[in-house]
Amino acid sequence: MNDLHALLARRVAEGRPLRVGLIGAGKFGTMFLAQARRVKGLHVVGVADLAPERARLALERAGWPKEQYAAPSLAAALQHGTTFIGDDAPALIAAEGIEVIVEATGAPAAGVAHCLMAIEHHRHIVMVNVEADALLGPFLARRAAEAGVVYSLAYGDQPALIAEQVEWARACGFEVICAGKGTRYLPHYHQSTPETVWHYYGLSAEQAAAGGMNPQMFNSFLDGTKSAIEMAAVANACLLRPQPHGLAFPPCGVDDLPHVLRPREAGGQLSHAGTVEVVSSLERDGRPVFRDLRWGVYVVFAAPDDYVRRCFAEYGLVTDASGTYSALYRPSHLIGLELPISVLRVGLRQEPTGYPQAFLGDVVAVAKRDLIEGETLDGEGGYTVYGKLMPAADSVALGALPIGLAHNIRTLRPIPAGAVVRWDDVAYETNHPTVRLRRLMERTMLTETSQ
Structure with a gap:
């Protein structure tokens, strides 16, 4: 990969840094920021997060000098080679000169929406948000290819x-x-909840809180x-x-x-x-x-x-x-510390570091315990369901609910522990954009895969 450094050096000599926008300043995003500032010619124009103060703290934690992320606007950041912090992801995606969008929110529906916006604005996408990729990645990658942009998995992630x-x-x-x-x-980890998760990691809730560790996120690793x-x-x-x-x-x-x-x-x-x-x-x-x-x-x-x-x-x-x-x-693996590899490969060579080519694997919601009628599912890493890998053909034939959509929806009937949750078991919004795209992918791309 020596040519990545050479290609970037050429861009520096030409006064054309590779301009990047980051959406989501969690752990992965912060680790990326820690290294991105050390890659000469890689300009993080903006960081969008629902909590801008959290993004500022992330940059501070990653060692950025405050004057580097004090830009008053995206236009100023572009002009002066600095970084703007805000909460407006669509504005960041649309900003003049942005070439690559790094989507690192971890929220499936948000990731899908941001990816579609990036494609509309002809930005390449590095999809850190593997939750969104598991839900709709094959569809999104095809849409990106049709628009002439690159959709890529995130190097550093497994x-x-x-x-x-x-x-x-x-x-x-x-x-x-x-x-x-x-x-x-261990098999009983499937029943772990955010309340029990720290016991398995050998931590107290107080220790985890002091480290800024999200119990639902860490529980999704465990269950x-x-x-x-x-x-x-x-x-x-x-x-x-x-x-x-x-x-x-x-x-x-x-x-x-x-x-x-x-x-x-x-x-x-x-x-x-x-x-x-x-x-x-x-x-x-x-x-x-x-x-x-x-x-x-x-x-x-x-x-x-x-x-x-x-x-x-x-x-x-x-x-x-x-x-x-x-x-x-x-x-x-080094998580976000290695993410510059994807950003440079995508931005300089228009090559992905892996991308979904077919709809072969799916992740369905399974009840962690007996669920009663009227319960609200709380999604990945929560108290109600965990995600199980299935062949996509089997999950679609069963009418299984993807784990990426098992958030804030109500059950219509009792569901026994260990049972796969089906679309018919929950009250979902049929006209929600992510739901419509997911159902479209089930109808079209699964047929192609089986041929």
């Missing part, structure tokens, strides 16, 4: 890093057997929802078909990846090759897995013949007993 490893394997001529990431998982969302993004970006049961979260360390993550007929735990899975850093009895991959990503690939199997052995690759399956893994 889906884009996994997509990079899958691309490496396929470009080398290997069959991709499985791709995914690690996490901390399996975030893993499901990220694996849907990977499935759709890498043309990998989810297993019928979704994710099994098998305990597995890095040395056992080729053994555990191979098809059942070969002695592994996968229902089929060419899929996604998340491995747990905990054994089912709670003991830590040896050499776990809790923070990392991986791809398992297969040797096509005896010669390549012999090469695997000669060069020290860890394989299964047959010598056929091996794995490439990365033990960590």
Whole structure:
């Protein structure tokens, strides 16, 4: 990627910095800001957040000098190479000279709306908001391509890093057997709520509050929802078909990846090759897995013949007993600190760091407990539902409600614990723009995928 630096240096010499707008100044956005100010030629023109003071605090925390983000307007920021802080995302998207929009709100409906505005104004989009990508990514990526702009997953987040490893394997001529990431998982985590979440992290509520940690967000990491969302993004970006049961979260360390993550007929735990899975850093009895991959990503690939199997052995690759399956893994990811890679790739080379190509994976809402008629669902990481990965064909056939739309809607009937919530089970707004686009994607892109 040396040419990214060279391309950016050329833009600097020409007096044409790469101009970027950031929407959402949460943890991911703040980490991006911490590095963006160190990339010469990358100009963050504006940061839009519903709470501008939170954005100012984020910039202060990220080490920005106050005079750098004291611009009185977007026009002044563009003129003087400074940064404007405000709460008007549409104005930021429409600002003259903006080339790339980074959407980092984490709110699915907001992410969809911002993405569509960016496409309308011919801005490239880096979609940090993987919740929006899991909900409507295949549709949004197609709409962007039709408009001649790039829609990209966010480098530093696990889906884009996994997509990079899958691309490496396929470009080398290997069959991709499985791709995914690690996490901390035990089956009862699916019932975790924002009230119980800190116990599992070994924190008190007071410690979490002092660190500015959002209990619902952290609970989505724990209860399996975030893993499901990220694996849907990977499935759709890498043309990998989810297993019928979704994710099994098998305990597995890095040395056992080729053994555990191979098809059942070969002695592994996968229902089929060419899929996604998340491995747990905990054994089912709670003991830590040896050499776990809790923070990392991986791809398992297969040797096509005896010669390549012999090469695997000669060069020290860890394989299964047959010598056929091996794995490439990365033990960590750096979230927003790595996001400049996406911004530069998209803005300078018009290349995405992964993007949804088909509607293969979906994330549906599942009841955490028995729900009564008239309850209000509180979405990802909440008290009522968690997200489960399903093959898109199965979720649509079932009439399942996407987790990205399971927010602030009322149940119409009792739903037992563990049951998938269906569209017919809730009172949803049929004319809501995001609902209409989602239903359109279900009708059109699923048909294409099945052909």
